Amino acid sequence: MEMSNQVFKTGIKELDRLIGRALIPGSFIVVAGHPGAGKTTLASSICYANMLENKKCLYVSFQEDKEKLYRNLLSVNINFKEMEEKGLLRFLKLPLPAQDEAIEKFLDKIMELIVKNDPKVVVIDSITPLLSTVRDNIKARALLQNFFAEIPKEIKGLVVLIAEIPMMEEKIMIGDIEFVADAILILRHRVERNLLVRELEIRKVRGVPITLAKVPIAIIEGKGLVMHAPPILEEIPSRPKKLYEFPCTKLRDIFKGIRKGDVIYISFPPDNRRGTIWLFIVGFIIANNLKTVMISYKRSSEELKENLYEYVRSVCGCVEKIKEQMKDKIKFYSINPAGTSIGVGSLWELSIIERENPDMIIFHSVDLLARIFEEKEYLTSLMNQLFLLKKRGVIIVRIGSKDEKYDLHASLADLVVRIDTVIKDNKPTQTIYVWKVGSDPIILDKEDIEYCIHEMMNRINEIIKERTKPK
Ligand SMILES: Nc1ncnc2c1ncn2[C@@H]1O[C@H](COP(=O)(O)OP(=O)(O)OP(=O)(O)O)[C@@H](O)[C@H]1O
Ligand SMILES: [Mg+2]
Structure with missing residues (x-):
């Protein structure tokens, strides 16, 4: 029923069904959300699912402590250590560039890493502190934006950009990157009757009709991110005759x-x-x-x-x-x-x-x-x-x-x-x-x-x- 030219996976079957068609070489997606909403978990799941298919992943982080992250991910069934040992994962914790002028050098460094590692999936966790280092410097912002829009084409792969949304805020605040992205996924969590409720909002997917905008998700110990997208209304099924x-x-x-x-x-x-x-x-x-x-x-x-x-x-x-x-x-x-x-x-x-x-x-x-x-x-x-x-x-x-x-x-x-x-x-x-x-x-x-x-x-x-x- 659904034609798919999907090349990259998310690690979540139901999400693949919804946005998979946009996950082709040369595309980039934004994963945005409040602190603790599950951005790192989702990006890691994307990275991992593709490494399982022998596609290399480069994970660039500015804040995660590697040991801690690997341990946390293991509890949701993502084994980064094993992938690293197999040479499929390169995880890097980079210091942020100090001021505007350094951004160019910084991007060169990332480019160098990409050339050296030849990844098919690149995760940047996250773009937000980078954008804050350049603040209102329009030239530097444009540089950043072009850079991240170009990498996917360069590597003929997939780039996952994480964007942080401050607590109490709703806007993603990544400027024009929003327009260039092939898909934007927003992770949310809220408290309902004193319980933590997570959901994923599919804000935009290029070239794919989206009807279902919000899907409940859960992060489950030993299993990872799970979601079930109910069939959409147009699909009211008829019952089998038996x-x-x-x-x-x-x-x-x-x-x-x-x-x-x-x-x-x-x-x-x-x-x-x-x-x-x-x-x-x-x-x-x-x-x-x-x-x-x-x-x-x-x-x-x-x-x-x-x-x-x-x-x-x-x-x-x-x-x-x-x-x-x-x-x-x-x-x-x-x-x-x-x-x-x-x-x-x-x-x-x-x-x-x-x-x-x-x-x-x-x-x-x-x-x-x-x-x-x-x-x-x-x-x-x-x-x-x-x-x-x-x-x-x-x-x-x-x-x-x-x-x-x-x-x-x-x-x-x-x-x-x-x-x-x-x-x-x-x-x-x-x-x-x-x-x-x-x-x-x-x-x-x-x-x-x-x-x-x-x-x-x-x-x-x-x-x-x-x-x-x-x-
Ligand atoms: N083993 C686990 N079982 C259940 N839930 C877990 C498990 N590990 C992590 N979580 C949940 O996942 C959430 C953190 O996810 P993650 O680190 O991906 O969020 P994030 O959006 O990247 O956060 P930050 O903005 O701090 O980087 C935690 O709040 C925790 O509730
Ligand atoms: Mg994170």
């Missing part, structure tokens, strides 16, 4: 099959959260042999697992057999939404999905998320996540207590299952309201539910018997 059946006649007739990529929203009364639904989920997983991931925003993964089987135990003596069937089919995770920002939270979720590659994903206690995060931001993130999962053909189940955002949850769903409590003969009784897109809603009463469970348990037992039959 249908899954429900192992009970009544629900099978109502659901008319569940499609890959369907969004199923299930709600409970917050004060009557019985486990009926777990049973249906177990039945659906076993009947269709679905690899499932369950992510809870309220319970620990252990507790969630216990809850699930507890209810199965209450209706069937076959719980051990069911557990055995489910063993490789379901994985439990939990995320504390109060301990994460929405961007980083969805990053974690996507990394789980990438690792497990499930057929179905169940989000548990979605009401909490909807309440914690700002509505607009939550909705944007949610829609992007749903589209991404639809594109992958994952069945999405969202379970939560019925909340004031019920309409929002329901309007995003293809299938709505609402469990209500009604008082009948002075006793609280559950009914289930079911609506599938394109059909009329239906209400299941106690008898329907019980019959359905009965049918389903028989079916599950049959399936287990078949699967465990000695061959």
Whole structure:
């Protein structure tokens, strides 16, 4: 779909997808950001990714202490020492030129280094102190600017210029360099509900249409910079045709099959959260042999697992057999939404999905998320996540207590299952309201539910018997 003539890598797959087309010989990019935003980490990742493909890198720094930097980078899976030993990296810490007149000599020195080392990637960390040494000297500024615009052509490679943005400032302040750059990436971090939130802004990419301007990123110990760019709106995917059946006649007739990529929203009364639904989920997983991931925003993964089987135990003596069937089919995770920002939270979720590659994903206690995060931001993130999962053909189940955002949850769903409590003969009784897109809603009463469970348990037992039959 996307034609790419990308030659240089960033070390981040998703970033390559977005800006890779601009990373060709003779180009230069600016990585700007506030102190500690991750500029050095990103530039090093670019350097490293290309060294891994045997392209030499020259890293010029004015402030980083080499030993310290190498150690820090190692913790994010970037091994500069090894590259240096292989002769692929030249790392130099240079003193800044003292005054305006020295700049010419200084640039000569860098040029000399380039000629001597013949790198394909050059990183300058950073241009900001250089620009401040020349201050308002227009001639010296022009010299600097031309110099950095010329190197990429000279080396037929890629130049990464780091620019510092002072705290509280927004402007990059690199003057005309901004106009010459082939791509400008701005790293930001801010505090949201006392948590550190990082994002990457793609300000400009020459010759590449950019729709997505801001992407959440994270710097993860042992892994490095990670980002997940959700597919952009124009790419709302259609769902694959494959249908899954429900192992009970009544629900099978109502659901008319569940499609890959369907969004199923299930709600409970917050004060009557019985486990009926777990049973249906177990039945659906076993009947269709679905690899499932369950992510809870309220319970620990252990507790969630216990809850699930507890209810199965209450209706069937076959719980051990069911557990055995489910063993490789379901994985439990939990995320504390109060301990994460929405961007980083969805990053974690996507990394789980990438690792497990499930057929179905169940989000548990979605009401909490909807309440914690700002509505607009939550909705944007949610829609992007749903589209991404639809594109992958994952069945999405969202379970939560019925909340004031019920309409929002329901309007995003293809299938709505609402469990209500009604008082009948002075006793609280559950009914289930079911609506599938394109059909009329239906209400299941106690008898329907019980019959359905009965049918389903028989079916599950049959399936287990078949699967465990000695061959
Ligand atoms: N191993 C790690 N695990 C998680 N986060 C890390 C790790 N190492 C570094 N970081 C994060 O990366 C940030 C620093 O990144 P980096 O040095 O690339 O920023 P910078 O923009 O170059 O900063 P400066 O303006 O000071 O040069 C730190 O603030 C730290 O939070
Ligand atoms: Mg730095």
